[in-house]
Amino acid sequence: MNRLVFGIESSCDETGVAIFDIDNNKLVDHDLYSQIALHAEFGGVVPELASRDHIRKIASLSDNLLKRNNLSFADFYAIAYTKGPGLAGALLVGAAFANAVAFSKNLKIIGINHLEGHILAPFLDSPELEYPFLALLVSGGHTMLVDVKAFGNYTVLGESLDDAAGEAFDKTAKMLSLGYPGGAKLSKLAESGEEGLFHFPRPLLGKDSLDFSFSGLKTHVLRVWQKAPNHDEATKAAIAREFENTIVDTLLEKINRALMLTRYKRVVIAGGVSANRLLRKRLLELQDTKNIAVFMPKLSFCTDNAAMIAYAGGQRAKAGLFDPQDWKINIYPRLEFTTLMGL
Ligand code: KG4
Numbered sequence: 001m002n003r004l005v006f007g008i009e010s011s012c013d014e015t016g017v018a019i020f021d022i023d024n025n026k027l028v029d030h031d032l033y034s035q036i037a038l039h040a041e042f043g044g045v046v047p048e049l050a051s052r053d054h055i056r057k058i059a060s061l062s063d064n065l066l067k068r069n070n071l072s073f074a075d076f077y078a079i080a081y082t083k084g085p086g087l088a089g090a091l092l093v094g095a096a097f098a099n100a101v102a103f104s105k106n107l108k109i110i111g112i113n114h115l116e117g118h119i120l121a122p123f124l125d126s127p128e129l130e131y132p133f134l135a136l137l138v139s140g141g142h143t144m145l146v147d148v149k150a151f152g153n154y155t156v157l158g159e160s161l162d163d164a165a166g167e168a169f170d171k172t173a174k175m176l177s178l179g180y181p182g183g184a185k186l187s188k189l190a191e192s193g194e195e196g197l198f199h200f201p202r203p204l205l206g207k208d209s210l211d212f213s214f215s216g217l218k219t220h221v222l223r224v225w226q227k228a229p230n231h232d233e234a235t236k237a238a239i240a241r242e243f244e245n246t247i248v249d250t251l252l253e254k255i256n257r258a259l260m261l262t263r264y265k266r267v268v269i270a271g272g273v274s275a276n277r278l279l280r281k282r283l284l285e286l287q288d289t290k291n292i293a294v295f296m297p298k299l300s301f302c303t304d305n306a307a308m309i310a311y312a313g314g315q316r317a318k319a320g321l322f323d324p325q326d327w328k329i330n331i332y333p334r335l336e337f338t339t340l341m342g343l
């Protein structure tokens with residue numbers, strides 16, 4: 001029987017489980033339970049509620065996935081789980097569950113950096129992707145450009161100095177009273193917004209910088225909204241449109257700079273904001289005009305999921321990289337991208 005990895009994701013408000021076949025290098029199946037409805041009435045993720053809901057769902061979600069694939073935990077070679085970064089209580093649930101299963105079935109255990117999971121996610125539906133490539137990770141907590149030379153060999157070229165792109169989307173959406181989660185809602189509204197009614201400065205931070213700064217943009221939007229003569233839907237939509245244009249222009253400019261620097265011909269985008277319609281459209285234009293191959297995961301692999309954790313676990317297992325079976329439940333809520341990642 002092929003060696004299988006069971007993947008678990010519980011870093012924020014999604015409980016995810018997945019099965020990855022190491023020897024076929026292929027995702028077998030995965031499932032996701034989203035807590036969005038639970039947190040919606042509070043306008044954001046409530047950490048304590050998130051932990052409790054992970055506890056409520058993790059065993060039954062795993063059980064269902066195993067049953068529908070006619071497997072049991074004893075059939076697995078390793079368990080991979082997200083060890084950070086993320087909400088401490090939420091991470092603890094996945095880590096404790098993974099360690100308990102691995103201990104009881106004597107399986108290998110692999111803690112995964114959530115960010116590595118995101119960056120490798122495009123391999124799930126683009127097996128033709130090869131190293132090296134440039135990766136733009138744009139999520140609720142991170143915005144970074146990474147030089148991905150090989151599996152486990154990552155150099156951060158630039159990152160957000162303040163708000164992440166997703167955070168800017170969410171905060172701006174909240175300001176415009178668009179509800180939760182705001183990023184996708186703001187983007188939807190932007191589609192109907194009139195182009196050119198507003199112009200916001202692009203936060204490029206000088207001509208060579210590969211870093212990002214989106215907190216000034218958020219404040220700028222607030223001022224524009226407060227001063228707007230009309231607080232109607234059309235004004236809101238036009239602001240949303242220019243906000244999205246500003247973020248996407250900035251991301252594209254930095255991608256272009258990083259491509260010049262690395263001379264790479266491949267770009268990968270990952271993280272929740274990579275589901276953004278305008279960003280994907282502009283990247284396809286880049287692909288057509290500049291002969292750059294762009295790899296964008298399908299939407300369900302852009303946002304948090306366990307398939308990417310199982311994939312990263314599978315690659316680590318192939319390289320023989322396991323955590324000690326000391327059954328300590330280690331989590332790293334502030335885990336840096338480059339920590340514990342090298343081979
Ligand atoms: O990767 P992810 O699911 O969770 C984190 O690890 O942060 O990313 C969530 C972020 C949120 O900020 C959400 O507003 C944003 O991704 N997002 C979007 C879109 N869909 C999700 N932002 C802009 N446009 C979208 N269509």
Ligand code: ZN
Nearest residue numbers: 118139303304
């Ligand atoms: Zn994420």
